[in-house]
Amino acid sequence: MSTNLMLALVGAAGLASAGLYAWRRQWIDTLLVLVAAAALGLFAAGIRLPGDAGRTLTLDPAAPAPTLEGVRALAVKGDGLRAAQWNDLPALPLEWQRPEGGTLRLIYPRQLALGRTFTLRVQREDKKDARLQLLAENGQVIGEARGTGQLAVNWLPPLAERVVLKARLLDAAGITIAEGPVPLTINAPAMLQVQGRFGAPSFDLRTLNELLAGSGALLDWQVVLGRAITRTEFPLEEMKEPNLLVIDAAWFERLGAGERSALLGRVAGGLPLLVLGANANDPGVWSRTVGLPLQAQAAGKKIDAPLELLAAPLNPASREAGEWTGSDNLVWTRNWQKGRIAWLGASDWHRHAIAEPQALALWWQGVLDRVGVERPQEVEWLEPEELPLPGQRMELCARGVKGDVAFPELKLTRTWSQRTDEACVAVWPEKSGWLEVKDAKAGAHAEYVYAPGDWPQWQAAQRRDATARYAARTPNKALEGTAPAFPAWPFALVFALALLLLWWRERR
Numbered sequence: 304m305s306t307n308l309m310l311a312l313v314g315a316a317g318l319a320s321a322g323l324y325a326w327r328r329q330w331i332d333t334l335l336v337l338v339a340a341a342a343l344g345l346f347a348a349g350i351r352l353p354g355d356a357g358r359t360l361t362l363d364p365a366a367p368a369p370t371l372e373g374v375r376a377l378a379v380k381g382d383g384l385r386a387a388q389w390n391d392l393p394a395l396p397l398e399w400q401r402p403e404g405g406t407l408r409l410i411y412p413r414q415l416a417l418g419r420t421f422t423l424r425v426q427r428e429d430k431k432d433a434r435l436q437l438l439a440e441n442g443q444v445i446g447e448a449r450g451t452g453q454l455a456v457n458w459l460p461p462l463a464e465r466v467v468l469k470a471r472l473l474d475a476a477g478i479t480i481a482e483g484p485v486p487l488t489i490n491a492p493a494m495l496q497v498q499g500r501f502g503a504p505s506f507d508l509r510t511l512n513e514l515l516a517g518s519g520a521l522l523d524w525q526v527v528l529g530r531a532i533t534r535t536e537f538p539l540e541e542m543k544e545p546n547l548l549v550i551d552a553a554w555f556e557r558l559g560a561g562e563r564s565a566l567l568g569r570v571a572g573g574l575p576l577l578v579l580g581a582n583a584n585d586p587g588v589w590s591r592t593v594g595l596p597l598q599a600q601a602a603g604k605k606i607d608a609p610l611e612l613l614a615a616p617l618n619p620a621s622r623e624a625g626e627w628t629g630s631d632n633l634v635w636t637r638n639w640q641k642g643r644i645a646w647l648g649a650s651d652w653h654r655h656a657i658a659e660p661q662a663l664a665l666w667w668q669g670v671l672d673r674v675g676v677e678r679p680q681e682v683e684w685l686e687p688e689e690l691p692l693p694g695q696r697m698e699l700c701a702r703g704v705k706g707d708v709a710f711p712e713l714k715l716t717r718t719w720s721q722r723t724d725e726a727c728v729a730v731w732p733e734k735s736g737w738l739e740v741k742d743a744k745a746g747a748h749a750e751y752v753y754a755p756g757d758w759p760q761w762q763a764a765q766r767r768d769a770t771a772r773y774a775a776r777t778p779n780k781a782l783e784g785t786a787p788a789f790p791a792w793p794f795a796l797v798f799a800l801a802l803l804l805l806w807w808r809e810r811r
């Protein structure tokens with residue numbers, strides 16, 4: 304029975320009894336019945352005293368989770384606790400004043416495919432002039448940036464390997480503000496399988512062939528050199544399933560209607576298509592087949608960003624051209640059912656192959672990204688929420704894994720705990736450095752464990768963020784129900800005395 308229903312029944316019974324005694328003009332008995340009913344109602348209601356019960360516990364970030372019996376609220380000083388520590392505590396009111404200044408944050412990928420540019424960004428509260436350096440394992444500076452706000456340095460890894468770089472932040476006078484390790488795993492990229500079909504040779508085609516071959520791609524390459532003469536380059540090993548088709552506009556324009564339909568059918572099934580538009584001659588073909596509106600461009604028109612290139616004679620007139628969307632590097636793309644078609648309206652990139660090979664490779668990587676060449680991965684390792692530290696709980700998460708995962712250095716085997724779209728395990732690293740992980744499906748992996756003294760400003764920022772999140776998830780009504788209850792026995796005693804006195808008067 305609910306408390307409200309019980310109080311209603313007590314009130315109704317008391318009023319009815321008091322009414323009967325009042326009708327008989329027994330005023331003292333009427334008063335005794337009202338007192339008894341009121342006492343019983345107060346006894347059942349559980350009246351609480353004003354104020355809070357319990358005590359406020361001040362947390363020590365270096366101590367294990369305390370016993371919270373009798374604790375109504377928590378207090379913490381300084382930067383607060385780590386997210387893993389807050390997750391072990393129930394939601395309670397928190398007394399905390401967030402400190403100001405003295406933090407920075409590093410943003411960078413922990414894993415990178417070979418051929419991609421590594422970018423390290425530093426966000427800091429201090430907006431004074433500073434210099435950011437990225438150092439190799441031998442101490443050589445491999446990247447540097449200077450500025451007053453967010454700083455970023457870029458580096459193109461030469462090999463697929465696991466490295467621990469070092470970052471250093473200096474002020475205008477050259478004094479070190481912060482420094483620490485930057486662990487990075489550079490993975491060998493998945494092999495790109497490219498089919499190339501071209502209606503005419505060019506220096507650009509030869510340069511593109513060399514770039515793709517140098518990246519380890521499998522090439523099935525055919526170039527029409529003249530009437531009934533075709534140069535063919537076969538792949539070095541069996542090409543099971545091409546993941547990119549590159550053609551030039553002249554080759555497509557010479558195809559029959561049935562051949563074009565068959566080609567676009569492959570694209571509709573999910574094969575990305577890149578069209579080199581420098582030798583296009585028939586705008587009507589492109590408008591009818593793929594809905595691409597082409598217009599003649601000024602002769603000799605060039606673009607300067609990021610490389611100086613010659614614009615194709617025929618290109619869309621604007622960035623948005625019907626179903627097509629353009630970009631600054633003269634690439635227009637559109638979806639084609641499950642696949643994607645890209646139009647490259649630039650040429651003359653071969654002129655940069657000798658003078659700016661790295662810039663050219665990065666530009667072509669951007670073009671391939673626009674094409675949407677996907678290299679599916681069965682397993683994806685997720686970056687940890689905060690810096691792993693020795694002796695602190697570390698949560699390791701991944702997608703596409705299940706079953707058991709082993710940590711050889713810890714002599715420990717854990718079972719993946721499945722969540723909505725990922726699986727996680729929790730471990731407590733014993734020392735700093737690379738922590739090896741072995742999974743039956745994902746293979747070998749390593750997570751870097753930082754030393755307690757690494758990046759103190761970054762650790763402070765993470766603790767402040769975690770503490771602020773804990774304070775935000777504390778319910779607004781957390782104090783409800785924590786006030787002490789008024790002792791119930793006085794109400795029970797008044798009820799009993801009133802009934803005894805009423806019984807004595809009835810017996811008299």
